[in-house]
Amino acid sequence: MDKAIVTVLLTIGGVVAALAVFNGFYPAIIESSGAVSSATSKVSDRIESRIDIIQVADNSTEVDIWVKNTGSINIESVERSDIFFGPEDNFYHVTSGGSTPPYWDYVYEGSYTRWQPTVTIKVTVHLDSTVTSGTNIFKMIVPNGIFDSTTFSVD
Template sequence: MLTVAAIVAIVAVVNAVLPSVSRTSGALVSASGVVEDRIASQIDIVHATGANGSPDAKVWAKNIGASTIDPMERADVFFGPADDFQRIPQGTAGCTAPCWEYTYENSTTAWEPTSTVRITVHADANLTTGTTYYVKVVTPNGIADSKFFTV
């Protein structure tokens, strides 16, 4: 009788522990994929510029990582004077300021490794000479780079 009770207890423990181990394993695999994506992603803002009296700033960012960054529409762009920048919503060609749009410079359809994207920020005020501006690009998976530039 004691043997039967021991076997029943072992089966109960296995049935209780095995699903937890399975869930933990799935969570670790998922977290591993996210970490791998972040490690393989890296961007560099190569250049940023604008002209006095124009509301537009141009930003060139290069994918220097090992993975494709997609979808670009889910990236975040922050822009403005260094002491008063804001998140700028993504738009399409001809969007109402403030907004930003992008073009792949290497004729690709995604922001692939080694390719460059040109981001045009349409600010809600004209850029002015002598003002230092700040731009930050954050990819959908959280990788970011920023740059200060003066018009």
């Protein structure tokens, strides 16, 4: 009889210990699988994204830059992109929107309302003075970190 009681108590203790271990590890396993899924989604987004600067034209205090989505997915929240502009030895970050230069804005070329694959946007950088003569740089970084840059000369 004593052996039966000891066996039952050890079995109950083993089950309780197993449940305690399971309850301790289960949330961590679920959380890590969510993190892996999120990281995979972000990597996939970056792999499928690409932009190419295809043309730059300066108009005294404005510079127009055409940028094409050459990736395979839509690029969302274009206004949250970072733009750097200026002489290659003294370029600066230009803010989106606003009414006092320097700032930048954009329009979709054609009748598009989203920056989907193959669509080009025209980015206009509004300056507070004329474009600096010499070599200038334009760099655009979209919200997911994909970027393209180009240099152009102004006489």
